[in-house]
């Protein structure tokens with residue numbers, strides 16, 4: 001099977017970056033951005049820009065009949081995922097490959113429960129420093145999409161998507177241990193996203209030694225401890241790997257949670273500290289650093 005028709009939902013910091021790259025390689029008629037009428041009017045009126053270039057997208061409403069998608073990409077925030085899953089219904093049939101760029105360890109479960117796990121590939125978006133302010137998205141590092149089946153990289157779906165990403169110049173890496181990869185990224189987000197949000201800073205602050213970096217690492221170590229109870233077994237070597245990924249981001253860039261705070265949007269706190277605290281309760285493991293981060297970020301969100 002060859003991927004020709006692509007549908008995407010969620011034109012944020014990540015969606016604009018992938019959409020713009022795809023729009024350079026895929027004929028306009030074959031790339032469909034799903035959005036409701038109000039969003040479409042806004043996008044068409046204001047334009048959407050990626051590193052200063054105006055994006056040229058075809059928009060379709062959820063109700064519009066379309067040819068079924070060979071590939072469907074979700075790039076909304078977790079709070080918008082359930083609505084987005086329903087909005088994409090007209091695009092999915094038995095052959096559609098579904099990919100989620102969402103952070104956390106839950107989106108594939110939610111999408112698979114709705115559309116069937118046979119359609120879903122597990123994915124982690126890492127190494128990018130994408131920022132979106134209003135209708136303008138910028139990045140220095142494009143990062144990569146790491147994907148695979150839950151525990152293998154030998155399937156038809158994996159081969160088909162890898163060959164498509166080769167064609168459209170989207171960097172990727174295959175991983176036969178996607179649960180570990182997702183937990184590693186989860187650990188990174190629990191540390192970076194929450195600490196940068198609380199310190200109201202940028203990546204520069206947690207790249208340098210000091211109070212913020214210590215807090216980030218302590219929050220990540222709580223995830224390492226919990227991973228043992230979930231049969232994932234993250235190690236100090238995984239911590240070093242993800243600290244290295246963080247070290248390569250632009251010091252002026254900011255994670256999605258910090259961007260949420262600046263825009264006064266409710267963040268993905270439940271997906272990060274919220275999940276850590278619940279896992280800690282389930283396994284009787286103390287998670288004081290994430291509790292402190294949860295309290296501080298909740299307080300900030302109450303002022304929105």
Ligand SMILES: NC(=O)C1=CN([C@@H]2O[C@H](COP(=O)(O)OP(=O)(O)OC[C@H]3O[C@@H](n4cnc5c(N)ncnc54)[C@H](OP(=O)(O)O)[C@@H]3O)[C@@H](O)[C@H]2O)C=CC1
Nearest residue numbers: 010011012013014035075076077080101102103125130256
């Ligand atoms: N930013 C980053 O660098 C990275 C982000 N991630 C993860 O990727 C996911 C997306 O993040 P990010 O791009 O930052 O998020 P953003 O908040 O920037 O973007 C989400 C976009 O989805 C749109 N949206 C929400 N619901 C719908 C819907 N029903 N129909 C159409 N559009 C919809 C929103 O539109 P509107 O604004 O109009 O509501 C918004 O433009 C998150 O889970 C994040 O954690 C992962 C790696 C890196």
Ligand SMILES: CC(C)(CO)C(=O)C(=O)O
Nearest residue numbers: 125126127128192255256
């Ligand atoms: C930290 C980062 C950019 C990692 O690529 C991320 O996942 C986010 O901003 O949510």
